[in-house]
Amino acid sequence: MWVYEKKLEYPVRVDTCNPALAQMILEQFGGADGELAAALRYLTQRYYMPIGEGKAILTDIGTEELAHWEIIGTLAWRLVKDAPIEKIKGTPFEAHFADHGRNPFPHNAAGFAFTATFFNAKSDPIADMHEDMAAEEKARATYEHLIQLSDDPGVTDTLRFLRQREVNHFQRFGETLELLKEHKERKPFY
Amino acid sequence: MDRERYRRLEEIQAIGFVLIELNLYLDTHPDDERALREFNTYGQQLRRLVTQYEAQYGPLLSSGYSPSQFPWKWVNEPWPWDMQ
Numbered sequence: 001m002w003v004y005e006k007k008l009e010y011p012v013r014v015d016t017c018n019p020a021l022a023q024m025i026l027e028q029f030g031g032a033d034g035e036l037a038a039a040l041r042y043l044t045q046r047y048y049m050p051i052g053e054g055k056a057i058l059t060d061i062g063t064e065e066l067a068h069w070e071i072i073g074t075l076a077w078r079l080v081k082d083a084p085i086e087k088i089k090g091t092p093f094e095a096h097f098a099d100h101g102r103n104p105f106p107h108n109a110a111g112f113a114f115t116a117t118f119f120n121a122k123s124d125p126i127a128d129m130h131e132d133m134a135a136e137e138k139a140r141a142t143y144e145h146l147i148q149l150s151d152d153p154g155v156t157d158t159l160r161f162l163r164q165r166e167v168n169h170f171q172r173f174g175e176t177l178e179l180l181k182e183h184k185e186r187k188p189f190y
Numbered sequence: 191m192d193r194e195r196y197r198r199l200e201e202i203q204a205i206g207f208v209l210i211e212l213n214l215y216l217d218t219h220p221d222d223e224r225a226l227r228e229f230n231t232y233g234q235q236l237r238r239l240v241t242q243y244e245a246q247y248g249p250l251l252s253s254g255y256s257p258s259q260f261p262w263k264w265v266n267e268p269w270p271w272d273m274q
Contacts, residue, residue: 004252008270009207011200056217064210074271168214175218 002063009067010161013154014078019093022079023109024149026096028072028162030106030114033138035072039065041119041135048123051183057176061169068162075155076104126184129177136170191273198243199273202250205236 028034042062049055080093080102088097095111106114119135122128143163150156212229219225240250248263249256258264 003255005206006250006252006264006270007199007203007206008273009203009210011196011203013274053218053220057214060210060214060217064214070270077271078274168211172214172218179218 008071008074009064010071010158012071012074012078012158014075014152015154016079016152017083017087018079018152019083019088019097020091021150021152021155022076022104023091023093023096024146025072025076025079025109025155026104026107027109027142027146028139029069029076029104031108031112031142032118033135033142034106034108034114034118035065035069035139036106036114037118038062038135038139039069040116041121042132044119045121045125045128045132048121049125049128051125051179053179054125054129054176057172061172064165064169068165071158071162073104075158077102079152079155125180126177129173129180132173133170133177136166136173140166140170191268195247196273198239198247202236202239202243205232205239208232209236 030036039062042058042065046055046058046062049058080088083102088094092109096105096107099105108114120128120131122131140163143159143166147156147159147163150159209229209232212225212232216222216225216229240256244250244256248266249258252264
């Protein structure tokens with residue numbers, strides 16, 4: 001069960017109209033290491049998780065990732081919502097526009113549509129936790145690429161916030177991995 | 191959106207963020223009493239700010255966690271992706 005909060009987790013400011021940057025930012029809306037893949041990965045992995053701390057962290061980080069997905073959608077939307085068609089033609093956003101207009105859609109920067117094959121749930125919490133830690137590091141790397149590509153100060157500020165969250169989630173998953181190892185030692189046949 | 195509303199929303203976002211952080215930390219450190227005290231204190235502060243904000247600008251939470259005046263205020267603009 002979820003309750004919607006009618007606000008963003010972090011204030012978003014967009015200073016420019018920039019369809020090309022919007023297309024790059026959609027990498028985190030529907031790409032392999034993006035926010036939607038992260039949310040579904042963690043929320044899907046909860047069922048086999050044997051310890052309460054792990055069920056809590058997967059639920060809470062999965063939920064925060066949905067809030068990040070909303071922030072990314074907001075960035076992409078604001079970068080194109082007032083764009084005249086002449087500013088869209090000839091940019092990497094043009095192919096997106098042909099199908100979806102100005103509304104964001106979950107595909108990566110190259111236009112490949114979102115798929116559940118971007119993540120997994122193995123019924124093996126140690127394996128899942130390693131996937132989750134790797135996912136956070138890959139998302140951090142993607143944000144660093146996007147920060148290099150952004151020439152919009154407002155967008156860059158939000159990207160920096162999101163990058164920092166990946167570092168933090170990585171830390172929490174690392175702690176969860178240690179708790180899982182302790183749990184495994186206590187209970188040798190799980 | 192007017193500046194005063196934006197300022198009050200940012201205050202809620204700031205304390206809300208502290209609570210998200212403490213929540214995740216407590217998930218892997220459930221025995222840290224000091225962090226738990228901070229979580230409960232900031233939680234009270236958040237609820238107070240949310241109640242004040244909602245009295246002026248309408249509901250922030252869905253599903254019955256926020257009351258609405260007549261007519262139903264949940265549908266009012268702006269929605270989060272349009273707030274600027």
